[in-house]
Amino acid sequence: MSPIGGADGTIVVADLRKRYGELQAVDGVSFTVAEGEFFGILGPNGAGKTTTLEIVEGLREPDSGSVLLLGEKPWPRNPRLLPRIGVQLQASSFFDKLTAREQLETFAALYGVSRGDAADMLDLVGLADKANTREDKLSGGQRQRLSIACALAHDPDIVFLDEPTAALDPQSRRNLWDVLRVIQQRGKTIVYTTHYLDEAEILCDRVAIMDHGRILAMDSPAKLVRGLDAPTHVMLAEGVLSVEQAETIPGVEGVNADGVSLTLSTRTPAPVLAALAERGALDGLQVRTATLEDVFLHLTGREYRA
Amino acid sequence: MTSSARRGGTASSFRSLSTAMLKGFVRDRAGLFFVFLFPLMFLVVFGLIFGKEGGTKPKIGVVGDGPVVVALEQSGAVELERLGATDDAVRKVRDGDLPAAVLAHGDTVELRYAASDQTQAGLVRGIVGGVVDKVNIAASGQPPKVRLDSQQVEDSSLKAIQFLTPGLLSWAVSTSAIFGSAVTLVSWRRKQVLRRIRLAPVPVSTVLSSRLLVSMGIAVGQTALFIGVASTPVFGLSLSGQWWLALPLVMLGTLAFFAIGMFAGSFAKTEETATAAANLVVLPMAFLSGTFFPIQNAPGWLQAVSQALPLRHLTDGMLDVMVRGKGIEALAVPAAVLVGFAVVLGAVASRLFRWDDA
Numbered sequence: 001m002s003p004i005g006g007a008d009g010t011i012v013v014a015d016l017r018k019r020y021g022e023l024q025a026v027d028g029v030s031f032t033v034a035e036g037e038f039f040g041i042l043g044p045n046g047a048g049k050t051t052t053l054e055i056v057e058g059l060r061e062p063d064s065g066s067v068l069l070l071g072e073k074p075w076p077r078n079p080r081l082l083p084r085i086g087v088q089l090q091a092s093s094f095f096d097k098l099t100a101r102e103q104l105e106t107f108a109a110l111y112g113v114s115r116g117d118a119a120d121m122l123d124l125v126g127l128a129d130k131a132n133t134r135e136d137k138l139s140g141g142q143r144q145r146l147s148i149a150c151a152l153a154h155d156p157d158i159v160f161l162d163e164p165t166a167a168l169d170p171q172s173r174r175n176l177w178d179v180l181r182v183i184q185q186r187g188k189t190i191v192y193t194t195h196y197l198d199e200a201e202i203l204c205d206r207v208a209i210m211d212h213g214r215i216l217a218m219d220s221p222a223k224l225v226r227g228l229d230a231p232t233h234v235m236l237a238e239g240v241l242s243v244e245q246a247e248t249i250p251g252v253e254g255v256n257a258d259g260v261s262l263t264l265s266t267r268t269p270a271p272v273l274a275a276l277a278e279r280g281a282l283d284g285l286q287v288r289t290a291t292l293e294d295v296f297l298h299l300t301g302r303e304y305r306a
Numbered sequence: 307m308t309s310s311a312r313r314g315g316t317a318s319s320f321r322s323l324s325t326a327m328l329k330g331f332v333r334d335r336a337g338l339f340f341v342f343l344f345p346l347m348f349l350v351v352f353g354l355i356f357g358k359e360g361g362t363k364p365k366i367g368v369v370g371d372g373p374v375v376v377a378l379e380q381s382g383a384v385e386l387e388r389l390g391a392t393d394d395a396v397r398k399v400r401d402g403d404l405p406a407a408v409l410a411h412g413d414t415v416e417l418r419y420a421a422s423d424q425t426q427a428g429l430v431r432g433i434v435g436g437v438v439d440k441v442n443i444a445a446s447g448q449p450p451k452v453r454l455d456s457q458q459v460e461d462s463s464l465k466a467i468q469f470l471t472p473g474l475l476s477w478a479v480s481t482s483a484i485f486g487s488a489v490t491l492v493s494w495r496r497k498q499v500l501r502r503i504r505l506a507p508v509p510v511s512t513v514l515s516s517r518l519l520v521s522m523g524i525a526v527g528q529t530a531l532f533i534g535v536a537s538t539p540v541f542g543l544s545l546s547g548q549w550w551l552a553l554p555l556v557m558l559g560t561l562a563f564f565a566i567g568m569f570a571g572s573f574a575k576t577e578e579t580a581t582a583a584a585n586l587v588v589l590p591m592a593f594l595s596g597t598f599f600p601i602q603n604a605p606g607w608l609q610a611v612s613q614a615l616p617l618r619h620l621t622d623g624m625l626d627v628m629v630r631g632k633g634i635e636a637l638a639v640p641a642a643v644l645v646g647f648a649v650v651l652g653a654v655a656s657r658l659f660r661w662d663d664a
Contacts, residue, residue, distance in 0.1 A: 109322030110506035
């Protein structure tokens, strides 16, 4: 299925299944992740992302299926493997009343790592000036970044992040994206879950879209979107062009006026834009190509709701 | 990783976990209050209330005058309150303001006492009766047939602080240990700190023993504080020869109650439940173990129940070595009971140990 990785992938997951009572939380999930890859598991809440991730991390035992991380089995608890993986948990879990630096040093010490790297890690996640601030005095975004720093404290090869950007304001989310990019540049393999499809499209090398415990599609975001063959939407301010005029432009497949803007659908955007330029109708023009949300809509037949 | 490097890792994990927990404890003001000041408040309040008990004399009302009243005054056994009228005195007794009143008119002496407090009534009747007899003998001019030579002996068990310090210290140590383990365990599970520790190559035993070390440090601090405060002249605790044997006993008590807390913490899902469970264990135990007041006067079956409680044995052992002047032989039974509780409940708790809520 995937050209990258194969049997010698850093992460090899085969046919995972996990049932909770009536709910089939994970229903036959397989994927491989190559070394240094940024892999995203996407889907709405309840899609089975977190359960999948927890099984891969070795926190839960699957009903069936197998996981290999760096050639090792994560379940049952495997102390040989643990130093090579770093996990950022969904809840920000810290020791009581310790400062950011103390949290990092304590977690590093659990792996027998010296304290010298703590400052470097705080710098990486942009918390150098908060080193002596207590964890409970940090903002949500800062706590999330500290949590990631703690997951990286022992310099693992694989980093798992569960919804790192959930519940963050837009500015904090963007700050975190920069952190995640730097981590990837350091050669780490990253597996992360999110319900923000736009974010995954920007960050991930490859994504798996999950719904109801299954992977519906898996590829690079660009290939998934291109594979859709969805029309490009060109939006103009209302009144720049009449609906009749718009319909006469060659290549326009549909026109929709909603009182605020006029939206033209086309699969050949270049000649359409040229024609609009000729008519001097480029003021306030916006072009929207298909996104992963359209992919999700196409795969499931329903609108994406995070 | 070589085995020596791994051992080094465990040692550094143990050190840094202990440091982290100690810092967390020291920075928690409410925690400090409940561990140190709250039990100390009990010591101070009980010490002041019961400290005077040995010196209080019954206070009785007196109406009129005469040789009996003079002799009562000289006896020093009672405090007298002079009252003007008989009605006044009787009303005060009836209202419970005074346990008794002596009404002296000439050679007749009447004693009116309240029936509600039999102990006080008996005491007052004895004293007044004795004084009346003395006056009668003196008036007869005969030498007394039997001479009573009474002298006071300073009995250490009389002083409340001698009893209160070991008892309240046992209670404080056991409460801190049980809360320290139960609430920490539950809070770490709920906040997923346990999950994070599970993801690190560190044994569970390292995590628990580092918390136990902090609890033991806290217990040593409580012991020093209690003995320090109780030894001040205000309270006047006098320790017996081998009082320092209290330290190993405090360590064993901490161990036992830490294990009990672990056991409670393996069931509780929230910190509130853990707190309630710990209270449910430790409060009745404190009352039944003679930590606040002596259990010797309780009915036999209650004393039997009390013998099954680890806190009873901790308290007994502490009393023995701190104020009763006993030596290391007094530690045998308490040590055996406390270690027994620690081993059994610790084993059960480790079987029930859960990293996660789900």
